[in-house]
Amino acid sequence: MRAVRRTLNRVLIGLVGLVLLALGGSVLAIGLGAPAPSWWLHDGRHDVLLDESERTRWRDAGWWWPVIIAALAVLVLLCLWWLVAVVRRRRLAEVLVDTGDGEGALLRGQALEHALAEDADHLDGVQQADVRLTGRRTTPRTRVGLRLEPHVDPGTALDDLTTGVLARTRDSAGLAALPTEVRLRAVKHRAERVS
Incomplete structure (x- = not known):
């Protein structure tokens, strides 16, 4: 899905760029004295974009200018x-992972996000963890969203995340630091009728 969106985006940007380049180049060429092609909107170099009759045609219609x-x-x-x-x-x-031999290996960001989310999901009282990597490949940053069960102390969950999950990830990837923004939310359970 992401690759399709990226391809569609590039095709649209390319088409818009070609149309703008063709129109801009045509206007420039005609303005510099080149003959206007038969399909062109105007007759020549001194022709205006909107003549007086085109500009004043809808002057009395109150809906025209707001539209x-x-x-x-x-x-x-x-x-x-x-x-x-x-x-x-x-x-x-x-993410560029330090392999210890002076080289390095590239790790897919999505794989690291998935591993971090899986590890954080196993923390006590965490119902769901969402992880997003940002930054640069040599200095990644993470954004973590944790949905906590109502009985969990947020400070304990945050401490478990930073000293456990994030520390293991930072050490295994050979990163000097792994700055993280954490958002904690409590899961809201609906009241159920007990009979």
Whole structure:
């Protein structure tokens, strides 16, 4: 699923880039004096984008400008959302593990996330653990979300996580440090009627 999304994203970015390059290049070429092709919207170098009749056609219609402004605002927001989604780094793809021989090995980030989550799931009173790796492959950071049973002391669970799970992971990967942000949430059980 992730590979399909990445491929689709790259194809869309490529298509948008080609369309913008073709339009921008055509406008530049015609502006510099090249002959306009037959399919082009305007006749030549001194033709304007919107002539006076096109600009004033809908002047008296009260709905025209609010619709145009709303459509452009939605388009800008969609473009910004897409840009943020593309630029934002979601997960760390790989971690460089020190093998002790001066070389190093690459460990898939998803495999390390899964191992950390499995290890944290086995802590006393942890119902579910979610782990996400961020940062760089030589200096990874983790974000851990723990859903705790109601009877568990959060301080004890945090201590077990840091001195046990995270310390073992840091040592086994040969990392100098493994900065971690931990979010603890209590599991809410619904009240059940006892008869």
